[in-house]
Amino acid sequence: MEPTEATLCHPVVDGELLLIRKRRGLGAGKLVGPGGKVEAGETVREAARREVREEVRVEPVGVEKRGEFDFHFRDGTVDDDSMHVHVFAAGGIEGEPETTEEAVPEWHSTDAVPYDEMWIDDRVWLPHLVAGETFRGTFVLSDDGESLVRYEMDIGVTVE
Numbered sequence: 001m002e003p004t005e006a007t008l009c010h011p012v013v014d015g016e017l018l019l020i021r022k023r024r025g026l027g028a029g030k031l032v033g034p035g036g037k038v039e040a041g042e043t044v045r046e047a048a049r050r051e052v053r054e055e056v057r058v059e060p061v062g063v064e065k066r067g068e069f070d071f072h073f074r075d076g077t078v079d080d081d082s083m084h085v086h087v088f089a090a091g092g093i094e095g096e097p098e099t100t101e102e103a104v105p106e107w108h109s110t111d112a113v114p115y116d117e118m119w120i121d122d123r124v125w126l127p128h129l130v131a132g133e134t135f136r137g138t139f140v141l142s143d144d145g146e147s148l149v150r151y152e153m154d155i156g157v158t159v160e
């Protein structure tokens with residue numbers, strides 16, 4: 001079975017990260033970047049932009065691909081919960097973030113990212129996005145998603 005294609009798009013504006021408190025779906029309750037599954041007929045970049053619009057009603061600008069990761073639960077084989085995530089950064093936004101049915105927007109300083117409220121793997125790769133780097137990695141989480149079983153990651157990779 002192929003992993004599900006998904007996106008994350010992290011606006012970083014004047015040293016502040018725009019995160020969302022997810023209200024439903026995979027990772028509900030956690031603080032994450034805007035994102036979601038890629039829909040049929042759209043590119044991953046279009047999907048990344050659409051999810052930012054849908055989740056917090058702003059238009060991301062200066063969108064750059066920064067990396068990709070594979071995200072698995074349990075034994076690292078592709079399963080129903082496996083995601084292939086395309087990660088983007090945005091240098092700005094147009095509009096004022098709003099709360100929606102899907103998400104509550106929160107700004108956090110890039111110097112004080114609340115990693116304990118995020119997916120366990122975010123502390124591994126998000127600092128590289130904030131630093132302007134690119135990355136590619138694989139993360140295997142425990143069944144409950146609370147611990148990192150293993151991971152591998154390359155920094156400074158070429159992204160399309």
Ligand SMILES: Nc1nc2c([nH]c(=O)n2[C@H]2C[C@H](O)[C@@H](COP(=O)(O)OP(=O)(O)OP(=O)(O)O)O2)c(=O)[nH]1
Nearest residue numbers: 006007025026032035036037071083085119121122
């Ligand atoms: N920060 C972070 N995000 C992750 C990880 N794994 C993972 O799938 N995600 C993201 C990628 C997607 O943005 C999101 C999963 O998609 P989703 O369930 O929100 O998709 P969606 O909004 O299209 O949901 P739906 O309404 O269609 O059910 O979770 C991870 O380890 N860290």
